[in-house]
Amino acid sequence: MGNYGPVLSAPGARRLLFSSVAGRLPLGMSLAILLLIRDATGGFGTAGAVVGAYGIAASACGPLLGRLVDRTGQAKVLLACALANAAALVAIVAAAHAGAPTAALVALGALTGACLPPIAACVRVLWPELVTDPQARETAFALDATVQELVWTSGPLLVGGTIALASPSAAVLGMAAVTLAGTVWFASSPAVRARHGHGHGTAARGGALTAPGMAVLLVASAGAGIGMGTIEVGLPGIAHELGHTGASGALLALCSLGSLSAGIAFGLRAWRSSLELRFAALMLIAAVVLVPLTLVASLPEALVFAYTSGFAWAPALSCAYALVGRLAPPGAMTEAFTWNGSSIGGGIAAGVAVGGALVDAGGGAAAIAFGIASCLLAAAILAGRREALARAVAATA
Numbered sequence: 001m002g003n004y005g006p007v008l009s010a011p012g013a014r015r016l017l018f019s020s021v022a023g024r025l026p027l028g029m030s031l032a033i034l035l036l037i038r039d040a041t042g043g044f045g046t047a048g049a050v051v052g053a054y055g056i057a058a059s060a061c062g063p064l065l066g067r068l069v070d071r072t073g074q075a076k077v078l079l080a081c082a083l084a085n086a087a088a089l090v091a092i093v094a095a096a097h098a099g100a101p102t103a104a105l106v107a108l109g110a111l112t113g114a115c116l117p118p119i120a121a122c123v124r125v126l127w128p129e130l131v132t133d134p135q136a137r138e139t140a141f142a143l144d145a146t147v148q149e150l151v152w153t154s155g156p157l158l159v160g161g162t163i164a165l166a167s168p169s170a171a172v173l174g175m176a177a178v179t180l181a182g183t184v185w186f187a188s189s190p191a192v193r194a195r196h197g198h199g200h201g202t203a204a205r206g207g208a209l210t211a212p213g214m215a216v217l218l219v220a221s222a223g224a225g226i227g228m229g230t231i232e233v234g235l236p237g238i239a240h241e242l243g244h245t246g247a248s249g250a251l252l253a254l255c256s257l258g259s260l261s262a263g264i265a266f267g268l269r270a271w272r273s274s275l276e277l278r279f280a281a282l283m284l285i286a287a288v289v290l291v292p293l294t295l296v297a298s299l300p301e302a303l304v305f306a307y308t309s310g311f312a313w314a315p316a317l318s319c320a321y322a323l324v325g326r327l328a329p330p331g332a333m334t335e336a337f338t339w340n341g342s343s344i345g346g347g348i349a350a351g352v353a354v355g356g357a358l359v360d361a362g363g364g365a366a367a368i369a370f371g372i373a374s375c376l377l378a379a380a381i382l383a384g385r386r387e388a389l390a391r392a393v394a395a396t397a
Helices: 004-008 011-029 031-041 044-072 076-098 101-115 119-130 132-167 167-187 202-206 214-241 245-266 277-293 298-309 315-326 333-362 364-384 388-394
Strands: none
Touching: 004 011, 004 044, 004 132, 011 119, 011 132, 011 167, 031 076, 031 101, 031 132, 031 167, 044 076, 044 101, 044 119, 076 101, 076 119, 076 167, 101 214, 119 132, 119 315, 119 333, 132 167, 132 202, 132 245, 132 315, 167 333, 202 277, 214 245, 214 277, 214 333, 214 364, 214 388, 245 277, 245 298, 277 298, 277 315, 277 364, 277 388, 315 333, 315 388, 333 364, 364 388
């Protein structure tokens, strides 16, 4: 098990990891909502608006839920969110079958996203409490970033299998069931139940954004998100240009596989360099490994370079998570992680939007080039503010 041994052998760590993966599966299942609304309305326009509202609301409300968790504790907020989220998903199914107007469907999509249980932030708060050794903590964050890739790959597979066996409605209802079951499993973990809120103390009122270095970190995380978002549209664009549109899914899956494999390898090594330096270097690497995608001339080349294009993502995100854990002020840890998640999610949304327009204007290579520029900018920001970040990290030691 290498460096993962001390992490997985910590009391309660394995249950926390597995239950958090189950609880996060709905993050990768929004395809079910898209396909349900498409079938109900006959087009992707309304479906895209509903899923867009879902994503925007989740990013916007995440920090609010994070602050609530910091004040009142994890289990209460998670279970309340799971119930509300599941009820909203059921309402979407009912509204779709009833022929509800677009505004109602979009509103339900936003409501569903707004009450998405913040499990990802909660589990990242708990890792430093379960794993006390500093190096093992970084390994825990690397493991967490790696298993997140399982969520993005297995979620769509679950949706596709359910639709093949039943219907899009069944997939959305399954999403509700997974949300409830996964959240209950996670929230019943001893580590979660032992995590109590800090009330309305000074640190909680100040909020996570007041922490030195946090703004720089969030901007860099947004830049990473933009890079990832451009890949989501750039790879399908490349597949279409090569005359193999059906290979889009394979290219995206290979990128995720590259991220997963690199994340596992990254966590196996004990790194001596500072977190802020590693994050900057990994964003530079992210830009470099994207370059070959702008030059591919055949499907075999695209398949190879799609895999290598994912090499930096899980390692870079693990550094971002570890930095959040070091920079977040007492009483605002969950809020800090939700802000980081919102920055990455917002960046992904922006990357998809701008990248999609660039694919139409100049092909998949144009979208990838925008992603390269975003990664380089993030690396430059991190490098330029490295000393300030180092001082902020040292102050929390």
